[in-house]
Amino acid sequence: MNAQIQKLYSKAAKPERLIIGLMSGTSMDGLDIALCSVSESGADTNIQILKFKTGEYTDDFRAKIKAVFSKKEVDLQLVCLMNEHIANTHAILINETLAEWDIKNESVDFIASHGQTIFHAPKSLHQLADYPNGTLQIGDGDHIAIKTGIITLSDFRQKHLAAGGEGAPLAVYGDYLMFSKAGEDRVMLNIGGIANFTYLPGNMDAGAVFSTDVGPGNTLMDQYMQKHFNQFYDKNAAVALRGELNPQLLSALLDCGFFGLDFPKTTGPELFNLEYLTEAQETSSTTNISKENVMATLCHFSAETIANAIKRCFGVDAHAQVFMSGGGMHNPLLVTLLQKKLPFCNFLTTDDLNINPDAKEAVLFAVLANETLCGKPINFGDRKGVPSVCMGKISLPE
Numbered sequence: 433m434n435a436q437i438q439k440l441y442s443k444a445a446k447p448e449r450l451i452i453g454l455m456s457g458t459s460m461d462g463l464d465i466a467l468c469s470v471s472e473s474g475a476d477t478n479i480q481i482l483k484f485k486t487g488e489y490t491d492d493f494r495a496k497i498k499a500v501f502s503k504k505e506v507d508l509q510l511v512c513l514m515n516e517h518i519a520n521t522h523a524i525l526i527n528e529t530l531a532e533w534d535i536k537n538e539s540v541d542f543i544a545s546h547g548q549t550i551f552h553a554p555k556s557l558h559q560l561a562d563y564p565n566g567t568l569q570i571g572d573g574d575h576i577a578i579k580t581g582i583i584t585l586s587d588f589r590q591k592h593l594a595a596g597g598e599g600a601p602l603a604v605y606g607d608y609l610m611f612s613k614a615g616e617d618r619v620m621l622n623i624g625g626i627a628n629f630t631y632l633p634g635n636m637d638a639g640a641v642f643s644t645d646v647g648p649g650n651t652l653m654d655q656y657m658q659k660h661f662n663q664f665y666d667k668n669a670a671v672a673l674r675g676e677l678n679p680q681l682l683s684a685l686l687d688c689g690f691f692g693l694d695f696p697k698t699t700g701p702e703l704f705n706l707e708y709l710t711e712a713q714e715t716s717s718t719t720n721i722s723k724e725n726v727m728a729t730l731c732h733f734s735a736e737t738i739a740n741a742i743k744r745c746f747g748v749d750a751h752a753q754v755f756m757s758g759g760g761m762h763n764p765l766l767v768t769l770l771q772k773k774l775p776f777c778n779f780l781t782t783d784d785l786n787i788n789p790d791a792k793e794a795v796l797f798a799v800l801a802n803e804t805l806c807g808k809p810i811n812f813g814d815r816k817g818v819p820s821v822c823m824g825k826i827s828l829p830e
Contacts, residue, residue, distance in 0.1 A: 623760025675724030
């Protein structure tokens, strides 16, 4: 047997595995690095976050990602180069972080890398009859494995596509394993660039679990802040709180076929971008309203789409335990609006479930890697969008 395969086998067979989960989302605020201790698999999975850090991106690196991000037409040479550049940068951040934590690379068993999404193209968005669902994450796993010396699992979304899914959202798998509780219906709401949630029924029936994107979380607000205020995001909703809701603009923003599609569904900045906002402003004759009013309305837009989706699942008087994660949970206006729109829901964060909400997405990929290494596909039933598969390609460091 190849020595590297033997090493993979031996590490997968350990009773407790140290796995680094990595996440770099559409917000591009940095690389989330979560060092996790994982034992067992499936419904018996036991995971503990040992260390967590967000490795900061430089403005130059972030600009380079944006040059290839969510564009139908892009320099193909640049995409090719960024596949390697992102992986090399992530490897450097991992090595620096492990040194900072005084942890030797060889003591880590696996890395689970999401990569950087640069384009998401489900059929519902591209509308091209001859083509399948598509998505592309770059940041090559082989480069990370070689430069860290750690076996790396990456490119998780392609198996989901191959098995009939849309490549997203993948939270359904990790949420079910980490957060299901008998006797309690839960909603795991992640408000990243795009907002999505997972429904976890209290009867523990995996066949009833589903995860879906619902619309924009932070992406439109972040894009608008970057263009008009030269700020990466609206910290503490300072700008939005100075503005007022414009009902005409909100109505135009909500006028989109995506919101009428059945669950589960996926979307991204390929749809919800500044061009989308401009069209809505022109349609509603609101091109001259103040930038603060635009930001306030965009925040209401995100809250409205999230609340409408939860009501669609649980009724107008929705009663649910809603556990939040993602950057949007730090937006006080957005959270207040959600509480007003869903008065019978109880809003908490995954901190209440002993998982740092800022680390949750990175931890998810550590869980997915653990299932690929040590588990087996969970039977989610024969349902569209939730294929019962294990995910991730394996890269060996030698």
